[in-house]
């Protein structure tokens with residue numbers, strides 16, 4: 001993947017598929033600590049211990065159209081390549097939580113990229129899900145909770161193109177104010 | 184700085200016009216389905232999806248619904264997009280990018296003319 005935000009999109013799609021109704025995504029970039037951390041947490045169906053054990057194996061997938069899973073092994077490999085860390089925990093019936101950290105200054109670390117697009121793509125994929133997206137930098141933090149957005153919108157769907165375009169500007173402005181998403 | 188309060192204005196505007204899609208007009212909707220599995224995302228499906236959303240908004244296309252799916256099954260031809268008309272005719276576009284999206288929106292979604300050169304039938 002060319003951007004970390006694409007890995008995030010890919011992993012969060014698993015949470016959508018797992019039937020979650022809440023997905024928390026947080027990105028923290030810290031020049032001070034020399035880290036870029038990503039956390040994706042869902043309350044979907046979770047995985048059995050057996051599935052969890054095999055999930056970081058690139059030749060494992062539960063889908064039938066293609067014989068290999070890619071998303072999780074790809075991200076895990078990236079954390080290994082960039083002197084970071086990778087953790088995944090999951091409980092059947094409760095959900096899954098994944099944390100990936102890369103060393104910020106590592107030459108092989110991809111840029112965060114267009115994280116705003118990742119968030120709007122996810123909202124558009126499954127507008128009924130509550131997404132809580134937090135972005136933290138050395139100079140501040142920003143949170144978007146789609147429940148707050150839905151409250152303002154009443155019956156209008158968050159996936160209406162006009163709303164998505166507005167959210168794009170809103171998120172970009174807030175990222176700008178904390179100097180986020182530029183590395 | 185923008186505030187979430189501004190969404191109330193969007194809501195009011197949309198509720199006043201006939202912009203809201205209801206279940207009853209499902210039958211007149213053209214669906215655009217973007218494949219967003221790992222390989223699709225890696226090949227550039229995200230900007231393709233977002234370009235569709237942007238074009239649909241800018242052109243005010245009320246009867247087009249942009250949705251996503253997982254694997255469509257032909258990795259080397261990703262990003263793949265399916266356009267399904269209200270009558271159920273399906274066109275599969277392959278190796279898409281933002282420029283091609285603009286053309287598909289203009290010719291297929293607006294003028295009802297399939298862009299043959301981008302379809303799977305013409306993929307090399």
Ligand SMILES: Nc1ncnc2c1ncn2[C@@H]1O[C@H](COP(=O)(O)OP(=O)(O)OP(=O)(O)O)[C@@H](O)[C@H]1O
Nearest residue numbers: 014015018046061062063069070071072096220221
């Ligand atoms: N958040 C999750 N909740 C429940 N099951 C999950 C979750 N994430 C992954 N899985 C399980 O692990 C498997 C492997 O996931 P992975 O992302 O590696 O590949 P995939 O989703 O099968 O394929 P791809 O990401 O290429 O579309 C999935 O098929 C799914 O069964």
Ligand code: FES
Nearest residue numbers: 222254256257258
């Ligand atoms: S995995 Fe490549 S098209 Fe489905």
